[in-house]
Amino acid sequence: MSGRRTRIREHGVLYYLGVGLSIGLLGLVALLGALAIVVPAVTGSTPMTVLTSSMEPTYPPGTLVIVKPIDEADIRIGDAITYQIASGKPEVVTHRVVSVISSSDGDRRFLTKGDNNASPDAAAVQPVQIRGKVWYAIPWIGYVNNFVSAEVRAWAIPVFATGLFLYAGYQLTHWLVSRRRRDDT
Secondary structure, rough: OHHHHHHHHHHHHHHHHHHHHHHHHHHHHHHHHHHHHHHHHHHEEEEEEEEEEEOOOOOOOEEEEEOOHHHHHHHHOOOEEEOOOOOOOEEEEEEEEEEEEOOOOEEEEEEEEEOOOOOOOOOOOOHHHEEEEEEEOOOOOOHHOOOOOOOOHHHHHHHHHHHHHHHHHHHHHHHHHHHHHHHHH
């Protein structure tokens, strides 16, 4: 009988199914972490959570939108932009550009509207208010972003990563010891 068939009988199909699911879940968590944390940090983008239903169905509440800085000259009708509600204030909103208003002196302002709103926003957005354009979005991850504050994130990510490395070391050691015992018999 082959060594592979013996191993399957030794551990069972459920064991290998569990290992496969664990690897898949770890890969998914790593991918989401890269998309939500690493890519924005490397590109100078900002992850923000959608809190209201004004942009449904495109960006429902709980969606994490990654907002990339953009030059105002590159903003087009149809772009979803994130901007300060009042210039200089921290509160922001993400809405879609429905019209570009150009003045005779060359200044541009943007009329925006939430996808789920019946009418455009009352005030036009000035370029100084714009934080960026939505680059991509990850559904439901915004809830996690809101739950974990920046202070918690500062220590939780290194602790979690260290825990994963310790667990991997334990698993590797356990595998090497069990293999040595099996080879000794």
